[in-house]
Amino acid sequence: xxxxYEILKPYILLLPALIVxxxxxxxxxxxxxxxxxxYFPLIGLEEFTLNYFVExxxxxxxxxxxxxxxxxxxxxxxxxxxxxxxxxxxLLKLADDNSFISAIYKLPIIVPYLAxxxxxxxxxxxxxxxxxxxxxxxxxxxxxxxxxxxxDNNGIGIILTYFWKQLPFVxxxxxxxxxxxxxxxxxxxxxxxxxxxxxxWNIYFPISxxxxxxxxxxxxxxxFGAYEVPYLLGPxxxxxxxxxxxxxxxxxxxxxxxxxxxxxxxxxxxxxxLMLIYKKLIKISKL
Amino acid sequence: xxxxxxxxxxxxxxxxxxILSACGGDSAQEEINLLDSDWESxxxxxxxxELNFYMWGGDERINQWVDNYAAQRxxxxxxxxxxxxPMGPNDYLNQxxxxxxxxxxxxxxxxxxxxxENFITAMNxxxxxxxxxxxxxxxxxxxDTDSYEITRDFGYPxxxxxxxxxxxxxxxxxxKARTENPPYTFAEFExxxxxxxxxxTYPAPPNFTGSVFLRHIIYEVTGGHEQYQxxxxxxxxxxxxxxxxxxxxxxxxxxxxEGETYPAxxxxxxxxxxxxxxxATMAYSTVLASGEIESGNFPATVRTFVLENGTIANTHFxxxxxxxxxxxxxxxxxxxxxxxxxxLEKFDPQKWGDLPVFSYEKLSEEEQxxxxxxxxxxxxxxxxxLDSHSLPEMPAEFIPIIEEEWEKIIGQ
Numbered sequence: 262x263x264x265x266y267e268i269l270k271p272y273i274l275l276l277p278a279l280i281v282x283x284x285x286x287x288x289x290x291x292x293x294x295x296x297x298x299x300y301f302p303l304i305g306l307e308e309f310t311l312n313y314f315v316e317x318x319x320x321x322x323x324x325x326x327x328x329x330x331x332x333x334x335x336x337x338x339x340x341x342x343x344x345x346x347x348x349x350x351x352l353l354k355l356a357d358d359n360s361f362i363s364a365i366y367k368l369p370i371i372v373p374y375l376a377x378x379x380x381x382x383x384x385x386x387x388x389x390x391x392x393x394x395x396x397x398x399x400x401x402x403x404x405x406x407x408x409x410x411x412x413d414n415n416g417i418g419i420i421l422t423y424f425w426k427q428l429p430f431v432x433x434x435x436x437x438x439x440x441x442x443x444x445x446x447x448x449x450x451x452x453x454x455x456x457x458x459x460x461x462w463n464i465y466f467p468i469s470x471x472x473x474x475x476x477x478x479x480x481x482x483x484x485f486g487a488y489e490v491p492y493l494l495g496p497x498x499x500x501x502x503x504x505x506x507x508x509x510x511x512x513x514x515x516x517x518x519x520x521x522x523x524x525x526x527x528x529x530x531x532x533x534x535l536m537l538i539y540k541k542l543i544k545i546s547k548l
Numbered sequence: 549x550x551x552x553x554x555x556x557x558x559x560x561x562x563x564x565x566x567i568l569s570a571c572g573g574d575s576a577q578e579e580i581n582l583l584d585s586d587w588e589s590x591x592x593x594x595x596x597x598e599l600n601f602y603m604w605g606g607d608e609r610i611n612q613w614v615d616n617y618a619a620q621r622x623x624x625x626x627x628x629x630x631x632x633x634p635m636g637p638n639d640y641l642n643q644x645x646x647x648x649x650x651x652x653x654x655x656x657x658x659x660x661x662x663x664x665e666n667f668i669t670a671m672n673x674x675x676x677x678x679x680x681x682x683x684x685x686x687x688x689x690x691x692d693t694d695s696y697e698i699t700r701d702f703g704y705p706x707x708x709x710x711x712x713x714x715x716x717x718x719x720x721x722x723x724k725a726r727t728e729n730p731p732y733t734f735a736e737f738e739x740x741x742x743x744x745x746x747x748x749t750y751p752a753p754p755n756f757t758g759s760v761f762l763r764h765i766i767y768e769v770t771g772g773h774e775q776y777q778x779x780x781x782x783x784x785x786x787x788x789x790x791x792x793x794x795x796x797x798x799x800x801x802x803x804x805x806e807g808e809t810y811p812a813x814x815x816x817x818x819x820x821x822x823x824x825x826x827x828a829t830m831a832y833s834t835v836l837a838s839g840e841i842e843s844g845n846f847p848a849t850v851r852t853f854v855l856e857n858g859t860i861a862n863t864h865f866x867x868x869x870x871x872x873x874x875x876x877x878x879x880x881x882x883x884x885x886x887x888x889x890x891x892l893e894k895f896d897p898q899k900w901g902d903l904p905v906f907s908y909e910k911l912s913e914e915e916q917x918x919x920x921x922x923x924x925x926x927x928x929x930x931x932x933x934l935d936s937h938s939l940p941e942m943p944a945e946f947i948p949i950i951e952e953e954w955e956k957i958i959g960q
Contacts, residue, residue: 303649303673322959382816388823404825405746412809493816496809497752498959508754511638514948515669 290529297522304515317523325499327527333416333491333501334484337423342477344424345431346469350461352432353439369429374422378493381422385410411494418494419501427480434476438469471545478539482532502528582875583678587685590876591626597877598629603661605634606815609839613900617893622884628877633657637666644675644869655871658878663864664702665944667710670867677868679708680879686886687711690906697863698905702944703777710865713885714894715903717861717934718760718854721821721829721837721927725849733856734768742802747827749804749811753951757814757832760860762950763942766792768857776942785946786953793957800958807958822846832862834934835901838925842898851927858937863905888915897925 295301299310317323348366355362369377384390392407401407411418442465450460484490491501500508502524509521582590599622605611611632619630635643640657647655662670670676681687691698691712698712699705722730731737741748751758767773769792779785800807804826811817814831821829822845831837840846866885868878884890888911891904901924908916924931942950 303645322955386820386825388820388825409805412805412811414808492812495812497812498809510642512754512948515673517948 293522293525293529296519297526299519301515301518304518306516306519313519313523317520318527322499323502323505323524326502326505329416329495329499330485330491330502333419333423334481336416337420337427337484338477338481340420340424341427341431341480342473345428345476346435346466346473348428349432349435349439350465352436366429366432369426370433372426374426374487375489377422377426378490381418381425381494382411385418385421387411412496414496414498416491416495419491422490422494423480423484427484430480431473431476434472435469438472439465442468471542475539475542478535478542482535482539485535486528486532582879583680583683585683587683590683590879593876594626594628594874594880596627596629597874598631599658599874599877599881600631600633600656601659601661601881602633602635602640602657604636605632606636609843610900610902613894617899618885618890621890622881625884626877626880628880630881637662641666641669641675644670644871645673647871648673648675653871654873655869656873657869658872658874659881660867660869661713661864662710662867663862664941665947667701667706667865667867668704668944671704671707671709675870676709677870677872677875678710680868680875680882681706681708681711683879684711684883684886686883686888690886690888690891690910692907692910695907696940697861701863701865702941704944706865710867711882711886712863712905713866713882713891715861715863715905716832717834717903717938718764718830718832718859719834719837719852719929720854720859721831721846721850721852722827723821723847723849724851725847726827730851730853731855732853737855738799741799744827745802746804746806747825748802749807749817749826750830751814751817752810752812753954754948755813757817757830758810759947759951760832761830762792762796762954763860763947764855765796766942766950767860767939768792768855769795772857773939773942776946779943779946782949785949789950789953790957793953796954797957818845833901834903835897835925835928837927838897839901841927842925846927848926852929854929854933854937856937858939860941861934861938862941892918892922895919896922897928898923901925901928 297313299306299308299313352362352366372380382389386392387404387407387409389407389411392401392404395401395407396404409417410421446464447460450464455463486503488501488503488507492504492507495501495504506521506524506528509517509524512518512521582593601614603610603614611634614630614632619632622628622630637660640660644655644657647653660670687693693699697715701710720730724730727740731740750761753759753762766776766789770788775788776785779788796807804810804820811820814829817826817829818840820826834852837846837850837852841848841850866882868875868882872878886905888906891906892915894900894902895904904919908919911919
């Protein structure tokens with residue numbers, strides 16, 4: 262009796278969380294996949310078909326959005342990771358814990374994305390604060406000469422927002438790992454004549470690489486699937502993938518729904534692949 | 549120790565059952581036939597009920613009006629607890645569709661602020677309760693029940709499933725400190741844009757305001773609104789609006805950012821207008837500019853204008869979902885919101901500035917006096933000017949098609 266109970270216990274304790282997960286998440290995923298395959302009985306679509314996938318995946322607007330989303334997430338994540346690792350390494354070298362600096366660099370983490378978006382809009386738009394300062398200093402003659410950084414086709418505003426938000430996250434993750442690396446290796450290396458760059462490149466970097474990569478995967482997946490920043494700061498053409506998906510989903514023409522779901526399922530599939538990569542990296546870091 | 553374990557287990561099981569049963573829902577509820585009852589018994593039934601009012605929440609002044617004025621008065625008059633839930637039509641329709649799929653009755657929404665394409669979607673999917681409008685006393689008392697703007701919503705018959713509660717008309721907004729004489733004819737409008745390159749734009753459809761701007765261009769470029777009431781097929785519509793889309797495409801070099809990109813929201817458009825980046829903005833409202841001047845967001849020199857051929861006006865409505873938990877409260881709420889008192893309060897630009905739905909002729913002399921005394925604000929055009937420049941909306945099912953064409957032709 263007691264044995265049986267011991268076996269069942271963890272499952273029973275997991276039950277409340279599992280119910281929520283299964284009903285909300287799995288239920289949503291299954292109905293999204295069903296609708297992307299053309300099963301949407303509410304408006305009389307009852308046959309499974311791959312046509313929607315074929316149509317969407319060959320649609321120029323979709324491909325442009327996919328390219329744009331990958332470009333934004335890749336560039337912003339790379340920037341955040343490179344500078345984040347650099348910053349973490351510099352912070353590591355600070356003699357003792359400087360609570361002021363460590364509070365400052367973590368600040369963006371608690372600021373909501375929406376607030377960060379607004380901040381970028383107010384500072385970097387052509388009629389924004391930066392443009393006004395330059396105008397008042399007579400560096401530019403009118404605000405149209407200020408570079409287009411918001412609603413622009415290069416997604417600079419979006420990338421800036423993600424970079425500002427994600428840099429401290431990478432720093433935090435990497436710094437934690439760097440702190441736990443045995444300092445005697447560094448001492449040995451410098452004893453043998455290695456310079457600072459060689460110490461970083463041959464000791465710290467390889468050891469922290471798995472956590473650097475997993476930080477990269479996390480922020481890439483986030484910026485790839487996030488909606489509000491590209492909606493508010495992005496160009497009209499091309500729209501980012503999540504913006505396009507939401508626009509189709511929100512269309513009052515319900516026959517658009519399967520198309521929206523194809524985009525959503527594609528997004529989910531890409532995120533799933535990223536999750537697998539992430540798991541692999543975690544495994545490596547545990548070796 | 550085993551006892552403690554059993555207690556935890558029991559606790560977890562109780563929570564699980566609770567979650568499960570909450571998902572199931574329970575539809576057994578005593579309900580009188582509200583469509584046949586007399587008004588007194590409906591009012592009695594509504595006493596003390598909750599009223600979940602789902603409405604677009606993007607305008608702080610409107611929210612304030614609902615939260616402070618309407619909620620308070622309903623509490624005083626009927627002990628009804630009004631909860632404003634800020635949710636746009638696209639989202640609440642999706643929620644209702646999901647509730648319908650899951651057979652959830654009673655649902656969560658009592659009253660909706662709705663019109664146009666959203667109403668048609670709701671009707672086509674049987675999402676509404678009714679026809680209840682005949683039951684509402686103020687409908688008969690104050691409204692001209694035969695007028696086109698009350699019996700039709702974007703060309704679609706309302707059939708008693710939604711009750712009018714406000715009207716809006718599109719206006720352009722400019723700053724007279726920058727533009728001395730605003731354009732009046734469409735040719736002047738075009739020259740105004742071309743003479744000031746980079747200083748005009750519109751929100752990207754499917755933004756609501758951007759979308760109605762497109763419809764103005766369609767009316768202007770393709771020869772008026774009448775033809776759009778009898779379009780036979782989708783391809784005919786696409787063919788017909790093509791010149792307007794090409795017109796907008798050719799206008800791109802003169803627009804903000806050479807028309808490569810468009811602001812996503814009216815908030816951004818207004819922001820750029822105030823910052824001087826743009827020379828004009830626009831609103832599906834006649835008093836928004838006056839209200840914004842009053843609250844200090846727009847400079848005092850801001851004014852509005854309409855074009856010679858008119859600007860589009862529409863009526864907005866209230867409807868009750870098929871699975872509203874408190875339909876009686878919803879009906880009493882709708883009756884209150886269409887009362888003279890609420891309509892007058894709503895008309896005041898200081899508070900909201902929404903055009904009333906009552907017919908002026910049906911008001912008593914004293915009531916007419918009260919309406920005449922309202923100060924509509926410096927930037928608001930005379931009601932006469934607005935009325936003589938008012939155009940009907942297009943049938944709502946055209947709107948997604950127009951937006952698609954815009955995307956195709958402008959997005960190239």
